[in-house]
Amino acid sequence: MKKIFTLLIMGLCVAAYPALAQDKFAFVDENGTVLANDATVVRTTVEQGAEGEDVIYSGISVKNVGASASDFLKVHYEVIQLDNGTYQICFPMTCNMQTATGVYETSPGQLMGDLQDIQSEWFPTADGSCIVKLTIETLTRKPGFPPSYETTGYGPALTIEFVKGGAPEPVTGDVNGDGEVNITDVNAIINVILSPDTVTSNADVTNDGEVNITDVNAVIDIILSAN
Numbered sequence: 001m002k003k004i005f006t007l008l009i010m011g012l013c014v015a016a017y018p019a020l021a022q023d024k025f026a027f028v029d030e031n032g033t034v035l036a037n038d039a040t041v042v043r044t045t046v047e048q049g050a051e052g053e054d055v056i057y058s059g060i061s062v063k064n065v066g067a068s069a070s071d072f073l074k075v076h077y078e079v080i081q082l083d084n085g086t087y088q089i090c091f092p093m094t095c096n097m098q099t100a101t102g103v104y105e106t107s108p109g110q111l112m113g114d115l116q117d118i119q120s121e122w123f124p125t126a127d128g129s130c131i132v133k134l135t136i137e138t139l140t141r142k143p144g145f146p147p148s149y150e151t152t153g154y155g156p157a158l159t160i161e162f163v164k165g166g167a168p169e170p171v172t173g174d175v176n177g178d179g180e181v182n183i184t185d186v187n188a189i190i191n192v193i194l195s196p197d198t199v200t201s202n203a204d205v206t207n208d209g210e211v212n213i214t215d216v217n218a219v220i221d222i223i224l225s226a227n
Contacts, residue, residue, distance in 0.1 A: 024067040024138045027158045028115070030059035036191050036203075037156035038184065040177030044163045049123065054085075056162045058120040062091070062136065064111055072139040072149060074108045075118065080159075083128025090119035108139055108149050120160060127165030134158045173222040175202045181222050189215050 027035045035041070041060070049055040062073070075091050079101045088097045092109030122130040135157040139149040161177060173181040175188040192203045192211050205215040 023065065024071055024153065025073055025111075025136050025156075026063045026065045027134070027136075027156060028061050028063045030061075032063075032115075034063065034065070035060075035156075035158055036188060036195065038159070038176050038188050038191065040159040040161060040202075042161045042163060042177065044166070046124070046164055054124050054164070056122045056124065056130075056164065058118065058160045058162070060120055060134075060158065060160065061115050061117045062111060064114040067111070067138070069110075070140055071152075072108045072110055072141055074106050074137050074139065076103070076105045076135045076137060077120075078103045078133045079130070080133060081129055081131040083124075083130065084126045085122060085124040085130070087122050087130055087132060088119070089121075089132075092116065095119070105137075122162035124162070124164040129164075130162040132160050132162075134160065173205055173219045175205065175219065177202060181219065181226070183223070185219050186216055186223075189219060 027039075029035060029041065041058070043056050043058055046054050046056055062075075067073075073092075075089065077089055079087055079098050082098070082101050086097050086099050088095060089106065090096075091106045092111065094107050096104060096106060098104060118134070120132065120134070124130070135154060137151060138153045139151055142148045142150055159177065171179065171181060173185055175185040178184070189203050189205070189211060193213070193216075203211045203215060205218040208214070
């Protein structure tokens with residue numbers, strides 16, 4: 001039963017994977033590592049801003065991995081949790097600041113070079129968390145004025161969890177870091193297997209130093225044992 005379930009999930013993921021517009025742009029961390037689709041990064045380092053305020057930076061940039069001069073993009077972002085303070089995102093040329101949860105988006109634009117900092121950051125006023133999911137939308141500009149755009153694809157997506165006051169304990173099998181173990185974690189591992197140049201910090205569920213089908217089976221065992 002488990003083998004059939006595993007093969008079914010593999011087939012679904014292989015079919016869905018090319019639909020993502022990951023051949024144009026990618027999210028990368030501060031080390032330049034390309035992050036897997038639907039990966040989660042946790043940031044806990046509190047720094048001082050220009051006016052002495054607390055700030056936690058994401059360290060996330062967008063990289064051109066195959067876009068041309070005709071490709072534009074915008075970042076859709078969902079503020080899932082905002083315990084206090086404000087969340088700010090500056091991309092491509094404008095800054096948006098949010099004080100409440102909700103679904104928002106940046107203006108369309110082009111990268112200034114092959115790598116551009118998103119300047120995604122949380123300004124906490126007390127201990128707590130801010131969780132934001134980013135998704136890239138790729139576009140092309142239509143002829144005429146005023147400017148209008150046509151969507152050419154979506155993806156990849158990335159969740160950033162800012163934490164002040166201590167990082168939460170990781171849950172075994174929670175590959176994407178959303179606090180639950182379910183089919184999305186299986187998909188996250190398969191994405192890493194299909195694209196070895198991507199990384200998800202929790203993908204090595206078995207802690208054997210490799211990310212492979214045994215990690216997929218380990219997560220499936222956790223899901224089945226919970227039901």
